[in-house]
Amino acid sequence: MTRTDPAAPPAGPYPAPSPAGPPGPYTTSPPPAGCTVRDLPALRDALCDRVPGWLRGRRWFAGKDTPLAAVTPVLAELVVEGPAALLLAVVRAGHDELYQLLVGVRDALPPGLGDDVRIGRAELPGGRRPVLYEATGDAELMGRLLERIARGDRVGVLRFEHGGGGPLPTGLPARAGTAEQSNSSVLYGDRALLKVLRRPTPGPSPELELLAALDRAGGVRAAAPLGWIRSAPGGPGGGTTLAILQEFVPSRGDGWQLAVEAARACVAGECETVAPLGGFAEEARALGRATARVHAALAAQLGSRAPSPAEAGALVAALGDRLTEALRELPELGPFERPLRSVQRSLAEAVRRGDAPPVQRVHGDLHLGQALRAEDDWVLIDFEGEPGHSVGERRRPQPALRDVAAMLRSFDYAAHHALAGLLGAPPGAQSPQDLRGTRLARRASAWAVHNRRAFCAGYAEAGGADPRRAPVLLRAFEADKAVYEAVYEARNRPEWLPIPLAAVRRLAHGRLPAG
Secondary structure, three states, X not given: OOOOOOOOOOOOOOOOOOOOOOOOOOOOOOXXXXXXXXXXXXXXXXXXXXXXXXXXXXXXXXXXXXXXXXXXXXXXXXXXXEOOEEEEEXXXXXOOEEEEEEEEEEOOOOOOXXXXXXXEEOOOHHHOOOEEXXXXXXXXXXXXXXXXXXXXXXXXXXXXXXXXXXOOOOOOOEEEOOOOOOOEEEEEOOOEEEEEOOOOOEEOOHHHHHHHHHHHHOOOOOOOEEEEEEEOOOOOOOOEEEEEEEEOOOOOOEHHHHHHHHHHHHHOOOOXXXXXXXXXXXXXXXXHHXXXXXXXXXXXXXXXXXOOHHHHHHHHHHHHHHHHHHHHHOHHHHHHHHHHHHHHHHHHHHHHOOOOOOEEOOOOOOOHHHEEEOOOOEEEOOOOOOOOOOHHHHHXXXXXXXXXXXXXXXXXXXXXXXXXXXXXXXOOOOOOOOHHHHHHHHHHHHHHHHHHHHHHHHHHHOOOOOHHHOHHHHHHHHHHHHHHHHHHHHHHOHHHOHHHHHHHHHHHOOOOOOO
């Protein structure tokens, strides 16, 4: 899906020189209208000075547990000039991580954006002090950015590329997406969505590759890629995909929202007259079918094969390494180390017997929030893979069962999130002596098991291998995911830590993953 363009000298919309006039001691040049590329060095330096405090408060910033004394620029280009200017920058911060910023530059904040987007003011020649702000909510600037993609422009080291398939829908109203996630999105009417990759990584984009494969396959509902922004190979941040423009998928909501709503009704006892465990099972079954179709399409387009002995061994070793790292960081996992190592040894024995499943390209970070309920089917989104892993790791073929295990964990999360809401307490905070809490907890667990089974059944109906027929592998992958979740929650949402810890306990002591 990615293309490599011939090297080109840095280009930009430099203003034409003013016509020469008669020299005179009293003639002065009028100040430029707004920002131009001549202001780029000063804007870049001001951004790096002002952004550290603002960056720490972003949902997508990963270094909240470390001091952030300074950031350093990797690339910065003024992609829109004028009184309303747009600066696209990539900076290095935190644990040596890259972050992308779309920064508006105006004399004053546009109305309606709110002060939270304010980064600070720059000091420019001529006494100008424009405000710098997060620009994904600026409809005018986001519309200008879409026009760049539609035209296939080049600005400095940046390449704005059209994916083909007809003209892009420019001129549509732009608005920032409201979902809290590791990236930012801009919606253009009901036609397109620009996904701004806040933590870009050099190399081919896994998401572009997988979306293009699904688009070629046909017969699988997916958000077709329409265009992208990347940095040119060989320059600063060379070959890095920075944003992906894709088809907008109208939906009734994502799977997380719908599942939590259904689980809450079930756990509260509101659905018992219709179905003892709620009516979401048919949705879970349909989601299983949609997941199997995506796996089949990716295998057909990008290949599926038996892993080599070295690959199978590396797969098992990687689980052991992740567990070792997690135990080092999270002491609460210590009581489960021995049974978890036993689970991994069972996997290693199955692999040695030749029971290693085929490997292929997979979603890599599948959960209920990565599925949209369109009118006619479920649509899987966000194929970039698990955050924090290198591009090479995310592009590596994996057993499809890893996606399945991740989705099964998500049903457990939805049930216990709903339970916490009903009890008015953080997950796991209720006392065992609380009879109401115990009763509702049993309902939550039953709802999760019921819908996990439905998902597995749907996956098998659509031609996927029934996950329940590989309990050793599924248990190992689900335990690995639960350990990953425990570390994530300890870092970001400690009040949610009891959910994955309870799953680690169940999986370590032999409860079958799907029931």
